[in-house]
Amino acid sequence: MKSAVVLLPGLNRDRDMIAALTKISGHAPATVWETDTAIPDVDLIVIPGGFSYGDYLRCGAIAARMPVMRAVAEKAAAGAMVIGVCNGFQILVEAGLLPGALMRNSSLRFVCREVKLSVANANTAFTRSYRAGQVLRCPVAHHDGNYFADAETLGRIEGNGQVVFRYAEGTNPNGSVNDIAGIMNEKGNVLGMMPHPENLIEAAHGGTDGRGLFESALGLEAA
Amino acid sequence: MTIPNDVKITPELVASHGLKPDEYQRILDLIGREPSFTELGIFSAMWNEHCSYKSSKKWLRTLPTSGAVVIQGPGENAGVVDIGDGDCVVFKMESHNHPSYIEPYQGAATGVGGILRDVFTMGARPVAAMNALRFGEPGHPKTRHLVAGVVAGVGGYGNSFGVPTVGGEVNFDARYNGNCLVNAFAAGLAKTDGIFYSKAEGVGLPVVYLGAKTGRDGVGGATMASAEFDDKIEEKRPTVQVGDPFTEKCLLEACLELMASGAVIAIQDMGAAGLTCSAVEMGAKGDLGIEIDLDKVPVREERMSAYEMMLSESQERMLMVLRPEKEAEAAAIFRKWGLDFAIVGRTTDDLRFRILHQGEQVADLPIKDLGDKAPEYDRPWTEPVVRPALAADDIPQADVADALLKLLGSADLSSRRWVYEQYDTLIQGNSLQRPGGDAGVVRVDGHPAKALAFSSDVTPRYCEADPYEGGKQAVAECWRNLTATGALPLAATDNLNFGNPERPEIMGQFVAAIKGIGEACRALDFPIVSGNVSLYNETNGRGILPTPTIGGVGLLADWNRMARIGFAAGDEAILLVGAPKNWGSHLGQSVYLRDLFGRADGPPPPVDLAHERKVGDFVRGLIRDGVATAVHDLSDGGLAVALAEMAMASGIGATVNQLNGLSPVPLFFGEDQGRYLVTIARDRVESFHAGRIGDSGIFAPWIGTTGGTALKLGEARAVPVSELRRAHEGWFPAFMAGEPAPELAPAA
Numbered sequence: 003m004k005s006a007v008v009l010l011p012g013l014n015r016d017r018d019m020i021a022a023l024t025k026i027s028g029h030a031p032a033t034v035w036e037t038d039t040a041i042p043d044v045d046l047i048v049i050p051g052g053f054s055y056g057d058y059l060r061c062g063a064i065a066a067r068m069p070v071m072r073a074v075a076e077k078a079a080a081g082a083m084v085i086g087v088c089n090g091f092q093i094l095v096e097a098g099l100l101p102g103a104l105m106r107n108s109s110l111r112f113v114c115r116e117v118k119l120s121v122a123n124a125n126t127a128f129t130r131s132y133r134a135g136q137v138l139r140c141p142v143a144h145h146d147g148n149y150f151a152d153a154e155t156l157g158r159i160e161g162n163g164q165v166v167f168r169y170a171e172g173t174n175p176n177g178s179v180n181d182i183a184g185i186m187n188e189k190g191n192v193l194g195m196m197p198h199p200e201n202l203i204e205a206a207h208g209g210t211d212g213r214g215l216f217e218s219a220l221g222l223e224a225a
Numbered sequence: 226m227t228i229p230n231d232v233k234i235t236p237e238l239v240a241s242h243g244l245k246p247d248e249y250q251r252i253l254d255l256i257g258r259e260p261s262f263t264e265l266g267i268f269s270a271m272w273n274e275h276c277s278y279k280s281s282k283k284w285l286r287t288l289p290t291s292g293a294v295v296i297q298g299p300g301e302n303a304g305v306v307d308i309g310d311g312d313c314v315v316f317k318m319e320s321h322n323h324p325s326y327i328e329p330y331q332g333a334a335t336g337v338g339g340i341l342r343d344v345f346t347m348g349a350r351p352v353a354a355m356n357a358l359r360f361g362e363p364g365h366p367k368t369r370h371l372v373a374g375v376v377a378g379v380g381g382y383g384n385s386f387g388v389p390t391v392g393g394e395v396n397f398d399a400r401y402n403g404n405c406l407v408n409a410f411a412a413g414l415a416k417t418d419g420i421f422y423s424k425a426e427g428v429g430l431p432v433v434y435l436g437a438k439t440g441r442d443g444v445g446g447a448t449m450a451s452a453e454f455d456d457k458i459e460e461k462r463p464t465v466q467v468g469d470p471f472t473e474k475c476l477l478e479a480c481l482e483l484m485a486s487g488a489v490i491a492i493q494d495m496g497a498a499g500l501t502c503s504a505v506e507m508g509a510k511g512d513l514g515i516e517i518d519l520d521k522v523p524v525r526e527e528r529m530s531a532y533e534m535m536l537s538e539s540q541e542r543m544l545m546v547l548r549p550e551k552e553a554e555a556a557a558i559f560r561k562w563g564l565d566f567a568i569v570g571r572t573t574d575d576l577r578f579r580i581l582h583q584g585e586q587v588a589d590l591p592i593k594d595l596g597d598k599a600p601e602y603d604r605p606w607t608e609p610v611v612r613p614a615l616a617a618d619d620i621p622q623a624d625v626a627d628a629l630l631k632l633l634g635s636a637d638l639s640s641r642r643w644v645y646e647q648y649d650t651l652i653q654g655n656s657l658q659r660p661g662g663d664a665g666v667v668r669v670d671g672h673p674a675k676a677l678a679f680s681s682d683v684t685p686r687y688c689e690a691d692p693y694e695g696g697k698q699a700v701a702e703c704w705r706n707l708t709a710t711g712a713l714p715l716a717a718t719d720n721l722n723f724g725n726p727e728r729p730e731i732m733g734q735f736v737a738a739i740k741g742i743g744e745a746c747r748a749l750d751f752p753i754v755s756g757n758v759s760l761y762n763e764t765n766g767r768g769i770l771p772t773p774t775i776g777g778v779g780l781l782a783d784w785n786r787m788a789r790i791g792f793a794a795g796d797e798a799i800l801l802v803g804a805p806k807n808w809g810s811h812l813g814q815s816v817y818l819r820d821l822f823g824r825a826d827g828p829p830p831p832v833d834l835a836h837e838r839k840v841g842d843f844v845r846g847l848i849r850d851g852v853a854t855a856v857h858d859l860s861d862g863g864l865a866v867a868l869a870e871m872a873m874a875s876g877i878g879a880t881v882n883q884l885n886g887l888s889p890v891p892l893f894f895g896e897d898q899g900r901y902l903v904t905i906a907r908d909r910v911e912s913f914h915a916g917r918i919g920d921s922g923i924f925a926p927w928i929g930t931t932g933g934t935a936l937k938l939g940e941a942r943a944v945p946v947s948e949l950r951r952a953h954e955g956w957f958p959a960f961m962a963g964e965p966a967p968e969l970a971p972a973a
Contacts, residue, residue, distance in 0.1 A: 011471070011474070011475050011478075011562060011563060012385070012474055012475070013234055014385070014386070014387025015387070015473060015652060017653065017654075018652065018653060018654040020944075022654070052385075052387065052475075053385040053470070053471060055471060056385065056469065056470065056472075057385075057471075058470025069802045110648045111377070111647050112377075112380050112381070112384055112648075112649075113644075113646055113647070114384075114645075114646055114647070114648060114649050114651065115646050116651055141651055143384070143649045143651065143652065145384075150254075157900070169250065198651075200654065201651050201654050206655070206657060206668060206784070207651075207654065
């Protein structure tokens, strides 16, 4: 399967994401720039983390209005898989591709540490390499990861199985409602998550728990 | 507000620019007339302590700055060191002390931004950052505010820019009540054939302004940082710049793209004294004149005067000399990244520094003299008074377990997790060791096995008691921390923070510390390749503790053979490598005396540099050969604290012997130098002592064994590792929440 990484000024985990996709799939992903209005023919589009446009407005708000995001939305509507990690998640929410909002961490501070994630739904295109309820290690690094949705929306996404990852074992680092760490859209082809699986994919990272996400999305056999 | 260029130059105006009467006379003699207002500003920017090093230059020249792997020593934006395979590491440490005290968030943020810019100006992509922070006593009313602001500022800039913060220091002492220290370190990777310098070449070539627009922020910042503080400090807030890490990140990418295009002849970032310093530097180094037309400079405020534009310290700006035929290509790269790109001047052959503004020539100065003819002082200094040794019967006693818990839960030795969790420590995906160990370690991107180790060190209380030994110790401890990961120390950067050099006793501290640093660097083959001096860290006549921070870089040939501090397994032998016969006994200037008994007595532990080197080389060999399973150096708090740190990092306890007939306090809390804790498999101990140690002259007694879930030191009660952790982790969050430190569990 082919993949592409969206590049925007101020994103800074693009190199991490490109390295992860390259190491796991054996192929370097294509890249698309903020002003690109078309995305090459790929099965998976990834929006990496960072601080797009400095996030001087609401996180992801400026990025969500760039031309390339219209192209991402079109691809998603046509069924391509989309993953947004950290700032990428914030951008997908701001672009209306995922429900809810990401608020400032309840501590009001940036937090970088390892947390535990439980796989809330293993029956998705992004998590089929994992078991339901499996607990993963995964790092987080963000200032605005406090997921929120109104009661009606929350009830709907919980009922539909759209919650894909939850912070587990008391490690919720940001105050997210229902310990939500990652969600997908109703159709199940767009995933947003705050933690960084791309930073836990090889021995040098001290673990490989993040690989399963990319292996699932790229249609590779679980290692 | 527009300040005309023909303001009358009065003695008061000269003094308010930080220029002494004899320095002003020197200006008159050099140019043969009264300077214009803009010219006075340019002189004050070039001749202040921060930019000219006028008090320190004489002594800085005594430091060793060359070596087999040194590609570029001091004098450029950063030092450059060869790491083989066509790669090099580019690094420097720089202070942002004065601005951080006035406005902690922006002061610290722009300190990080400035040092990152120094590194990528040379063509290197930043791969690691560290920060050495020093604050006043915890109870001082400003301390919490400064800690919160500085840490958020460091994180806010570095996290957004996208560089992992892999190490640093945070300490508290009443002597920093009026002047906090923010020393920012950055390192980047470049190709040895892709280094860029500031020396301009070629006459009539375009001088290009890149990056952010110029505003009024930071006007006079470098001059502010060259004076002491007094009660009117709040008035200095406008001299602090405002950081924009997003623009800096774009500037990094644009500069690296532009450098790869072959368009760049010379490049210099605009740091202290902004456009003035960068233009003079480029011209003077290349024996060229520079002419700048300020009407072409991109500005973000209206009606800025020539004086303000020349002295603005607006951030995220660069000056470059460009190959004219590449101009269109270069402009396109900068447009892509949304940055300003303007040809603001040209190089000339007349060695003049000429500034035009609104059709008028506002400055015309001899460019070489601005730097070369800056005053240089051989300031009077007095030999520091070294303190007498502690009497053997003058050692206050305490229960070893209680004392250990108190130290682990103290302001200086407690966990820095509250701080480093606000820094992105793993971005770029190459962090092998994050804060909390002896040194940060980062893989060399694109190489299968190599990694770089980074550590920042100084023990200010040692430097206060004996600046010479303290200077040696700062270098030795940095070298030791790098060694403890298995890295070969390559070179260092120094960030020398002192009080007012016009006082002979402060100048004496400076001179002695430099002598100590120089001697240690020579003995350990650890040259100083870049650095920064910050003087006048003084408020109302009271100076800081002398704080010569050393930032070191080491190279691991293969990170699969790398040591960490946590015990690797139970039932392993613990060796105290490099110990004296009594394992250790030096309590002068120890944290044991200072933090438990309020005493700053005695001399600091001396550093035997030959011993240091021999033991370090030996330990590195143990790591390289896979014999050592865990390694930790001994420093503040001695043997007891080092053992506790190894236990806390792993959750594995240990039982440690005590030498018969010796008092346990000096043994467990002495801070003798040149020692490491090394664990090895138990069945290797005999062959180790018979074989490896051989006749090396190194003493490495087997002092204990790992295992269990508690740490038992000699006769003292066993302390569960969970209790050690509770003490260690509790202090910082409680302090920042304004709560009393958590109660320690009562003695069992």
